[in-house]
Amino acid sequence: GEIDVRDSGTATTGLARGAAVTASESNTVRKTWEPALAVDGLPNSALQTAAGYASAAHTGPDVSDAPITLTLDLKTAKTFDEVALYPRADVLTDDGRIPGLPVDYTVSAADSAEGPATRLAEVTGQRQPTPYLPAGLPLLTDDFTLPKRVRSARLYIAGLGVYEATVNGEPVGDAVLEPANTDYAERVQYATYDVTDQLRTGANTLGVGLGNGMSNVVSTADRYRKLYGNLSDPKLIARLEVTLADGRVRTITSGDDWRTTLGPTTASNWYGGEDYDARREIPRWDRPSGDRRGWRHAVEVAGPGTAGRPALLSARETEPIRVVETLKGKEVDGAEGSRVFDLGRNIAGWPEITVSAPKGTPIRVYPAESLKDGHAFQSISNVGAPLWDSYTTGGRDAETWHPRFSYHGFRYLELRGVPENATVSVRGHVLHTDNTPAGDFTSSDPLINGIHSLIRRSIEGNMMSVLTDCPSREKLGWLEQNQLVFPALAGNYDMRSYLRKIVRDMADAQTTDGLVPSTVPEYTSLPGAYRNDANWGGAFVLVPWQLYLTYGDRQTLETYYPDMRRYAAFLETQVADGILDYGLGDWFTPDRTFPRAVAGTYGYWRVVDTL
Incomplete structure (x- = not known):
């Protein structure tokens, strides 16, 4: 976190800026997490560099047996009556709380480093800030009944940043990473899907999962991102037009009659990777037989753009991104504690793992274009660093997963956290816009x-x-x-x-x-x-x-x-x-x-x- 020392009488802030900082412990990452960065005047812990101070990792919140201390040398005598602490806000603990917030702490001051120090304040029971990140990414559904056989049906849909849509549990098409990247304040592309064969007489369910994509690059100092910023929170707009066998038209539109909850995708970053916890999966969530009694009503919100100049909805005008090829990974020698796989060539796409491991096993997947000392070689100058996807097992015999709301460039995958007795295999799904080939070339050379x-x-x-x-x-x-x-x-x-x-x-x-x-x-x-x-x-x-x-x-x-x-x-x-x-x-x-x-x-x- 960060520290600011202030004098309310003169409205002076930044009295600790530039102070010499000594820490009893530190999880130092050069230029990102250092004791000196706690007083650099940049309280945003989401910065790619100069994020602040971080202590060493602890197994629990109670450090009373070995208290963590920070000593600030203000260089000269200063008059102050406030000390402001900025906790980390770029990541959450597994139980959804702000990590490292000092609940109980004391503030002391001395005229010299040797002391003696005078206790100025003792704080206990400090309240946790409200986390700004939800525990998961949203799932939305709408249940509806059709009284007759369906003659034709078209689904028109757009969602930010990335959406996946299903009808009765089946994908509406083979397009992925929809919608296309555009200036979302100016234009958002929608797609049209023929879902005639997926609807049936009686109960039906339209389901949509949303990820952040490029419209909401979450700020974090622990994971790489080229940029960060919020252009739009996850949201969708949809319209289903159904022509029944007798010629009547039924229209289903997105609105506050839809139901929503947070799903098993717990983090989604266009650059840094995606996290998925299979223990959070909701069986049959996007089917008529799913149990959605505890789900909340969706909230109608404004679209991107401004009230005076809303973004245009434009039809998709190109072929979409599709999975065009799937490569099987071959296990190669890796560093101790890691499982390393080689796809044989560099691709842009999704890393997929299939694993059998005890329930609750967290596995990280590090993609890279090359290896170094048996590890995925990541640096900011080549693929960006650090970046990874993570999957927490749900306890089934064999579980297969790949990210859905982001992609990577890679040839190698390094898996960390795989138990010794676990079985695991990997594949790589090659993605690109499915433009029609115009020609090819071959020669004798x-x-x-x-x-x-x-x-x-x-x-x-x-x-x-x-x-x-x-x-x-x-x-x-x-x-x-x-x-x-x-x-x-x-x-x-x-x-x-x-x-x-x-x-x-x-x-x-x-x-x-x-x-x-x-x-x-x-x-x-x-x-x-x-x-x-x-x-x-x-x-x-x-x-x-x-x-x-x-x-x-x-x-x-x-x-x-x-x-x-x-x-x-x-x-x-x-x-x-x-x-x-x-x-x-x-x-x-x-x-x-x-x-x-x-x-x-x-x-x-x-x-x-x-x-």
Whole structure:
């Protein structure tokens, strides 16, 4: 946590900032958890770095036999009458409480480190703060009865951040990680499913599980995330239209007549991973025979956006993300206490475990692209670190699980916590947008074939609902690849509708002064040239032109041409004598002396030449 020393008489805060801190014990993680960081003036324990102070791990809350002490050297004599303690708020204990809150403690002061110290206050029975995280992610259901046989039925649904929908316990389709990533304040995509064959005369149940996805990247210092922030809490909107055999139409819509409870997914982080406790599973929760007597009524809430400008609901216009392949993991040598598996190649997707272990066994799954000393090699500069998925067994003979509301880039999986007598196996589900292949390539040269395979798999590993730069550390839609790699994209897959969607994302992200940010959707505002570079934002002009040349697509050009001109006008405000000396420079060259103005002007002139 964090400490602030204050003087209420003069309204002075931060009197402990910069103090020398000595701790009787510390769970030190360099630059994240250190005694000195308890007085750095940054009380947010969710920061990726400078999170605060953390004690060593203890088996219980009572440390009276060996009290934990923090000694602050304020450097000079200070007058104060308040000491504020900020507990950790980025994680919860297994029983849903804020960890490490000092319930009983004393505050003493001395004129020197040698003492003697005078006791200033003794606090007992400090109340726990209310946890800001729920114990699980929401499940929602609606029960309804159909009096006749069904002629046709369509389900229209969108949910933030990620949803899974079922009818009578069966998935409504094979799309995963729905909906697509968009600027949720501007636009949310809905999908339409034909559920005719899943409905029946009599009782029916529509079920939806929600995860955080990119709309609610939970703040935590214990798990990696590129960014954090809340764009929307988990929520859904749904409409089921049923045409009965006699021609009558029955409509079921989401509302406060639905029922909800918290499910077995206990944590969901787009970057850091997912936690699932099988002991919390509710049998037949999404079937008519399920017991939902203790469930609460759902609450109707506003959609994303603002009251004056709500987000648009747009139909999904591309193929969705699907499981396109499943690889079986082969166990390899690992470090003591770990079980390590190799899928044979890097993928973007879901790690799946099948395990037989005693009820309540927590197993962590660490994904990585490589190994080091028998462990999954994770670092912030490659896949992000630390990240993991966890599964707590429910006690069945064999249990199979994979995350559903996030994904990773990985080849290797390291499992920790598997008992010696337990059996375990792993698989990897390969995910990407299921665009139709446009062609393939083969030659008599194995080296050239291997290069082509690397390129194609790199495309597949980043071809999610936006074209990402990597499937692990950032998962952001950096725009330059859409235009620079366009020939490889279109040569391997039909990208017309996919890139039309991305162009619309660019238009949604364009600012009032014409800037198109380098990452779209713009989930985080990057500084300076990382947000504004003509070779990145210029994709807003170049990709519609490439779509026209490749597919004869005039509509995209006609729709966004005025906005493309606005972007060119924005660049012109930064140009002097035809030179744009701004941007990231040549991002690929190892020669850092390459003139920035050459790369910037190249991007600018490609834009104006295309227009």
